[in-house]
Amino acid sequence: MIFNIPFIAVVAMIFIGLYAVLFKRNLVKIVIGISIIESGVNLFLITLGYREGGVVPIFTSAPSDVASNAPGSMVLPVPQALTLTSIVIGVAVLALMLSLIMHIYRHYGTLDVRKMRRLKE
Amino acid sequence: MNWFETITMHSPALIVAVPLLAGFLTPLVSRINDTVRNLFVLIMLSITGILIAILGYDVLTNGIRTYVFGGGNTVITLPSGLMFHVRIIFEVDSMNIFMVIITIILAIIGIVYSLSFMKKEDGLDKYYTIVLILVTSTLGMELTGDLFNFFVFLEISCITSCALIAFWVHKGEALEAALKYIVISSIAALFFLFALGLLYAQYNALNMATIANAIQFSIIDQAALILIIAALTMKAGLVPMHMWLPDSYGEAPPSITFILIAATQAGLYGAFRVIFTLYGNVFNSINLAYVNLVITANTIGWVLVALAIITIIIGVFMALIQTDFKRLIGFTAVAEIGYIFLGIGVRLASKYVQYSGSSATAIAFSEYSSIALNGSIFHIINDCLDIGLLFLVAGAIYYATKETSLDKMGGLARNMKYTTVFFIIGLLAVSGMPPFNGFASKLMLYESTYQLNPIITIIAVLASILLLAVFVKVFYSAFMGPEQQKFKEVKEVPKGMLIAMGAVVVIIIIFGLFPNLVINNIVQPAADALTNYTTYISKVIPGVI
């Protein structure tokens, strides 16, 4: 079980994020929650690709003894590529959400969910 | 190889690439002037439409077509006999074609409508850019055969729809609806990504056919299934997470809502694909190994039926009490989504009965389960057209009177004759009245549901009748009644909007008069494509099954 600690960390991050999204009343905190969930999922993907004792799958910086028995001694590259895509997606979503929140703040003068009409439910 | 064959071969990629290229070019083209930009957008979408027609003809006659991005072999075989995919694959079968046709019809009509509806707004070059990207993402979701690619397009669709919902930034409600939409759909997308990670950890593959071929339905797979279905039903607007749908449909510009409907249906398509193809060997065939588990076709089917019934009831009853025209139609859209999921649920549950019952019931239920699937698929296109038409009418009324509240309308039939006729057709179609298209699909749903449990049918029929009542009320309060002073100067909307609404009405009437034509030519092949999941798999992994 002790070897599952990275996965426990992933789950913990997802929970912290979900908690913020579900129970917090401040819009910025909700956005922070989504960001934390996303980090959790990214960490999950990275964690899936880890191979015991593996090095980064880049031949420029790999020691020659590692590179010679190549696939077995390197971590899996696909999850890293997926994470890369996912991070950029996260940045884009974050930018859009924050600009919406700026507009909402200008409109209502508050960030409290309870003061708004549609977001209340 | 002649040029037509070449175009057909590359069309799966071009269908996505052409509107994307158009989206990237629009900011540059719109520096010239507005007319050029509008023409450019229309022409690019028409080219996409032609490509879709070519591909659709090919797929419906010759079967599944695949496209490998980057070329090379579709499948890599190791000496040990393992086969897998490295590159992204688009795999197009009749179901994909069905969805893509819906999307492009809605996109072109939506663009034609917005050419006159949005004429007086600012920021139109960004508007058209984002609309093109939204259409691209919807097409991409519906064509792709790769799970991660589906996720990427899901996120594109989420971002672009959010930006478009917030188009009227001076309205606070629009901003709130957009924020709600993006929060819910990005959480849904992250759930999807998590589930994808679970599947990747199991099978080291991202291609749908490869995973479908290897699926074991272990506990992790079941967890992934639940997460994916939860994510996609969030995106499609099933009950626990339906609140974003009326908000965003109600607050977005109507031309956008019309295209958003297609984007929502893409999430629905994802649910179809995941249930019937990715987990096809569990839900689509006789596999006694999976009968004793907790999560079977039966439980998933009944859960979906229950959620669908709740969705229908909530949608209809919330629609009853709304006073805002567009929000009212939004809740109707929720109810219609419920009908589609009802079809899926009935299909799964009766498929289970078919395998566990005696041979006589087996034959009967096999027939009814396929009717349920057909009805469900047919209802997708009817839902798009009917709800879309109502939104276009609401937009036309807003354009003419600057009013969306039903209490303040009245007597509009005198000045807006065409719109009134279109609205009557829309209301009859959406509530499932005979000569129109909603009737055909709803009848199929009722018929199959009745075999499973008559109570469900009764609820569904009653909800449909209530829907009629809701819209008759709307009709009287908006179009009938005494002529109001402030609406005396109201004129009929411009020709572009009338053409767009007229096109939808023509399609609705054709579908309503000749439902068999549609069912035999596109709905039945789509249902067959979903049912024969082995064909889907063996197309990209030769020699399997």
Add this chain to the structure above:
Amino acid sequence: MSEMSKIVRTLSNITFPFIMVFGLYVIAHGHLTPGGGFQGGAVAASGCVMLIVAYGSTWIFEKIKVSRLSAFESLGALGFIGVAFFGLIFGGYFFNNFLVRTGILFNIIPETGFTGSEFNTAGVLPLMNFAVGVKVIAGVFAIVVVMAYASSLKEWKQ
């Protein structure tokens, strides 16, 4: 955002070229070392954002037209999809890496280890990296400029 003190401005003047060069290095060596268009673009864009912090968003907003940044972003995206279309034309498939292992220039298999002399490998990948890099710099910079400028306007303050 108003401009900051002279110390900050001078320091940001000094560090700005280094950040940009590092960003361009990461973009250019994306196919050999960790990094690539997105990462390098983000580094370079953060260098530009540092200027906003130091000089104030109003000054930057007047110096740089956001529509021009948006056009640059369009060009980057067009470059990317253009390379993909060239793959369709010359290689026979969308996104085909039609340059790799061809001709005199690219017919090299890179060696393992720090050799540092094999920049001309990988076919179209450096081109894509470059297009994405331009796109990310322009896009992220445009987002930050617009948001910073909008938040500094009077009508946004309560």
Add this chain to the structure above:
Amino acid sequence: MSTRNIVAAVMFSVLAVFFILTALMLSFGAPIKSQMDDYIITHTQNETGTNSAVTTIVFDYRGFDTLGEATILFGAVSGVLMIFRRVKK
């Protein structure tokens, strides 16, 4: 305590149990299968002339995803610029 809170708490606890159970079943450090990644690591230098396997995947094997990613950034920038446009009142 409002209904919203109760619903949220129920959803939260269901998800909690669900995710924890899932996480406990995975194994860390030893991927069950790795045929696709092994293929990529082995062939990255020969097929694409790239030393970095991650870049190979991002731009070559799964280049279309990256196009989507670029599109997302493009869409977000267009969206932000559209939201912050000057609206005439």
